[in-house]
Amino acid sequence: MAFRFVSAACFVALLSLATPVATVAKEAPTKRLVLIDDDIVGLNGAPALLLQAPDVEVLGITTTSGSVWRDTATAYALRTVEILGRTDVPVVPGATYPLLNTQESTKRWEGLYGRLEFKGPWTEPASGGSPGTPSPSVVPSLPIGDPVTKPSSEIAAAFLVRMVRAHPHQITLFATGPMTNIALAQSLDPSFAANVKELVYMGGSLNPQQTLGTPAAAAFAREFVNTPRREFNIRWDPEAARIMAHGAWPKVTMVPIDPSTGTQWTRGFLDSLRSAHTALTDTLQTGLEPGFPIWDEIAAMVWLEPAIVTRAETLYIDFDTNQTAGYGDTLSWHEAYRPHLGERAQTVVLSIDRVKMEATMRALYKRPLKR
């Protein structure tokens, strides 16, 4: 792959005087390589954006428990690549459980520090007859249709290690779920983080503010006004997040809750996709929930189009792993205040241009499917 990149770079250099580089780039194999690690649920728009981006090559989707159990996330990932006609992209199942966190310890923690709003598959069924949390291996019927393809037999962390060894310094690791698979890959191979090109992740929370006046926005604000440092991806597996935060990544971009408060999925946005009439835009009509903030897709768009970022800061980031009130909380410092305990500088995205982001998202979602 190194050879392919050198060749392509030379090719661009030779032709660049005569031909616009952008045109060449579309044809040449200089795609940006990405591995997606996700607790994918619904037709998560972030993998779809990366799969639709013309200059991006998705090397695989690894799954983890988080919002749903790992096996359900795997089914959603398989169904996503089926809808997009991209079953050439391997879906590799990863961690079922967090490294140390358990349902039982979460219950005890809640007895000391208060109820958690969302606990992924550990969330209690709503009063009124919900069937309850299924066991990890029970995959419900998916609202976007059940997959017919099968996942890889490899273990996600081993797959991540293998891919990064095969393409050193060339892969963006794009993570929008709990960090379990990533922490395992780092622990299996101490050179893993340094050999990734960059890490982009959705997770953590600094100081989110309600910025929209909708009832949905007010409901989400009721949660983070009391717990500005708590975010689910991290809270599901705080120890994995800490391992991630200490990794020697050449570059890290954090997309916390903060920039999401200025966004939400709307009926208007979904309606604007209808005219494309692809399997993707049709499925997005039912796969996304108007009123919810945009989360993972912000991370995808920050990577695909950095110009949408209107405010970002370089901060040192870590996560609390003590079993106190702050278990899983985001820790952040400016340089002068950092404890020097292994935490590293991350580019923290604090706000984005929603209009600009949605325009590009719309264009990507409406593109003809690649196959």
Add this chain to the structure above:
Amino acid sequence: MAFRFVSAACFVALLSLATPVATVAKEAPTKRLVLIDDDIVGLNGAPALLLQAPDVEVLGITTTSGSVWRDTATAYALRTVEILGRTDVPVVPGATYPLLNTQESTKRWEGLYGRLEFKGPWTEPASGGSPGTPSPSVVPSLPIGDPVTKPSSEIAAAFLVRMVRAHPHQITLFATGPMTNIALAQSLDPSFAANVKELVYMGGSLNPQQTLGTPAAAAFAREFVNTPRREFNIRWDPEAARIMAHGAWPKVTMVPIDPSTGTQWTRGFLDSLRSAHTALTDTLQTGLEPGFPIWDEIAAMVWLEPAIVTRAETLYIDFDTNQTAGYGDTLSWHEAYRPHLGERAQTVVLSIDRVKMEATMRALYKRPLKR
């Protein structure tokens, strides 16, 4: 392998009326399968005992950092199988670093709670010109000779998962170092622990008492009198130990510090091996240090000859992972007091018959080398 076992069992049953079973067992392939996970240093006597035992098949030795860095442990493991003429046994390198623990956080912890006596490769060089702790990849010249063979290119945790899947419910996992590789294997494959036959490990500490009057015994007692719940294997990677303690192993035998206080390596014992004049007994003359308690070898002998155990209790065991004074401490409860947070019953060996143990150790060490 399942088929081999069934056949062998039938073979034994058919012949048992005419021939003593013990004789048949030596010939038949009904060997006890074991995987050794070790921060091996010196010519650690435990792997040697298992490799010498006639009814045991060592499927591999996985290495981890602990007493020394992983690469040094790997070199010692390679040299051990070379000396024993058992280079058919794969040596598979594992974790270089603990999951979360770091040298820097250990220093801060010491600033709050006091100096740790032994920190493996993080131990400060003794005053007076020691060259200091080498970097993880620098392997010093070994006093038992440098290996000429090479380790496996597989990663230990992946190897452990692969072997246990190949021989479900048939492998004893024998662990005498920090639990990093084992925790990784459990996290990679949630069915790993349940598919092992049993886990036998040296680690943890309950309430050790000085039982020998030697100066060396007094020196070790000065350490554990103030920290009866602290033991290095666990303290190097407390989070991995907690993951291990929560695993669904069908059976767990813990060999903590406690039974070791009644033992020590003596010149007399080493002298008694000389007459065998094998590469093993010759190397043991310099590879072991008289005065030190016997540690890992007790675990090996408890598994090989359970009759040496003079006192054992079934206790529920866990390990403290909060960054307080008790970080890495052993937690133990009788049934009525356990917190039900995932801890499980373990058979905890509290004392052993030293004379009986040494007799069998001597016989095993003096056996002709297998190849």
